[in-house]
Amino acid sequence: MPLSNIKIIDLSRLLSGPYATMMFSDLGAEVIKVETPNGDDTRHLGPPFIKDWSTYFLSINRNKKSISLNLKTKAGKEILLKLIEDADVVIENFRPGTLEKLGLSYEVMKERNQGIILASISGFGQKGKYAHKPGYDVLAQAMGGLMSVTGEKGGEPVKAGYSFADLGTGMWAAFGILVALQERQQSGEGQWIDAALLDTIISWQTYLASSYFETGENPEPLGTEHPNIVPYQVFQASDGSFVVAMANDKMWLAFIDKIDVDSLKDPMYEKNKGRVIHRKTLIPLLEDIFIQRTRQEWDDFFEDIKIPAGPVNKLSEALKDPHVIERGMVQEKESAEIGKYKTLGLPLHFSRTPGHIRTFPPKLGEHTVSILESLGYMENEINKFLEQGVVKSSRDHLSVK
Numbered sequence: 221m222p223l224s225n226i227k228i229i230d231l232s233r234l235l236s237g238p239y240a241t242m243m244f245s246d247l248g249a250e251v252i253k254v255e256t257p258n259g260d261d262t263r264h265l266g267p268p269f270i271k272d273w274s275t276y277f278l279s280i281n282r283n284k285k286s287i288s289l290n291l292k293t294k295a296g297k298e299i300l301l302k303l304i305e306d307a308d309v310v311i312e313n314f315r316p317g318t319l320e321k322l323g324l325s326y327e328v329m330k331e332r333n334q335g336i337i338l339a340s341i342s343g344f345g346q347k348g349k350y351a352h353k354p355g356y357d358v359l360a361q362a363m364g365g366l367m368s369v370t371g372e373k374g375g376e377p378v379k380a381g382y383s384f385a386d387l388g389t390g391m392w393a394a395f396g397i398l399v400a401l402q403e404r405q406q407s408g409e410g411q412w413i414d415a416a417l418l419d420t421i422i423s424w425q426t427y428l429a430s431s432y433f434e435t436g437e438n439p440e441p442l443g444t445e446h447p448n449i450v451p452y453q454v455f456q457a458s459d460g461s462f463v464v465a466m467a468n469d470k471m472w473l474a475f476i477d478k479i480d481v482d483s484l485k486d487p488m489y490e491k492n493k494g495r496v497i498h499r500k501t502l503i504p505l506l507e508d509i510f511i512q513r514t515r516q517e518w519d520d521f522f523e524d525i526k527i528p529a530g531p532v533n534k535l536s537e538a539l540k541d542p543h544v545i546e547r548g549m550v551q552e553k554e555s556a557e558i559g560k561y562k563t564l565g566l567p568l569h570f571s572r573t574p575g576h577i578r579t580f581p582p583k584l585g586e587h588t589v590s591i592l593e594s595l596g597y598m599e600n601e602i603n604k605f606l607e608q609g610v611v612k613s614s615r616d617h618l619s620v621k
Contacts, residue, residue: 234313451506565577
């Protein structure tokens with residue numbers, strides 16, 4: 221597998237860090253999840269649960285190993301540093317300053333491994349006015365301006381339907397790690413990557429920010445409409461909602477030629493600029509037309525003239541879509557822990573070195589003993605660690621089919 225030579229020590233919990241490390245573990249990296257004696261917080265988030273397993277935890281921790289380690293003890297710190305000696309990457313999402321308080325700063329890690337790459341994910345970054353402010357996804361969406369442009373016209377601020385800031389920052393961290401790994405091949409040096417939830421949301425403002433810089437006007441929530449393209453939004457068909465996205469004038473001309481409605485042939489709608497300016501008169505005309513046919517009829521209509529369109533699916537509909545199934549984005553697995561279960565597939569498809577879902581998410585401390593043995597600790601030392609609460613262990617890992 222493409223990343224089978226990469227070893228990652230994962231100190232993160234909740235969503236952003238575990239999502240980043242799952243991207244690596246799915247593609248073959250060895251990911252050792254270092255958990256407190258109480259485990260990752262998401263082990264306890266629910267309902268729903270499947271036989272005491274949190275579905276939240278299951279969604280982002282496959283293909284990993286788990287060691288339960290008390291980093292507040294001297295022996296626990298030493299075990300972690302021994303793990304880091306031959307690792308490529310450490311990833312964490314504690315509040316800035318926590319590693320330093322534990323005596324596990326980047327400088328301490330570098331003393332053990334000059335090439336180590338540390339990726340730190342936080343709400344607001346390792347430096348700046350808000351660096352020590354606690355931060356969660358919803359706060360980043362609010363402070364980064366995403367909520368102010370999400371929702372219906374004139375409505376209250378609304379957060380995105382799932383955790384954009386967490387997932388996006390996890391992806392930025394993964395991207396940063398790959399860049400640092402590539403650069404290390406030339407320099408031989410590791411480095412410290414600082415990824416922040418607020419920075420992610422700000423960076424994704426792109427064309428909204430550019431428009432603001434030029435006009436000084438705050439963008440407003442438009443429901444499903446696009447501020448710069450018309451029509452590009454949800455419409456109601458006779459049996460439900462669908463989206464149509466006419467991204468250029470060629471598509472518009474193809475549409476009005478096929479639909480053949482005189483009111484749409486007004487010259488002021490011919491160019492996108494005019495359609496944006498006159499959207500208040502154009503959209504009601506389109507609404508009256510689209511309500512007359514079913515979603516499938518409009519899907520067929522637009523496919524015939526190569527215009528992007530499709531239904532607004534509930535999650536249940538999306539996950540049962542034959543195309544989604546064919547793409548391997550929903551997979552059924554079986555494990556000794558919970559039997560048959562479904563999970564999401566990998567969104568990257570490689571022609572030679574595809575990723576795989578190899579192992580079920582680990583029990584807390586499932587690999588503690590085998591990892592300690594690989595570090596050279598003897599049975600009597602491991603038993604002492606267990607007795608003193610330095611580590612916690614459970615049975616050996618079981619693979620999935």
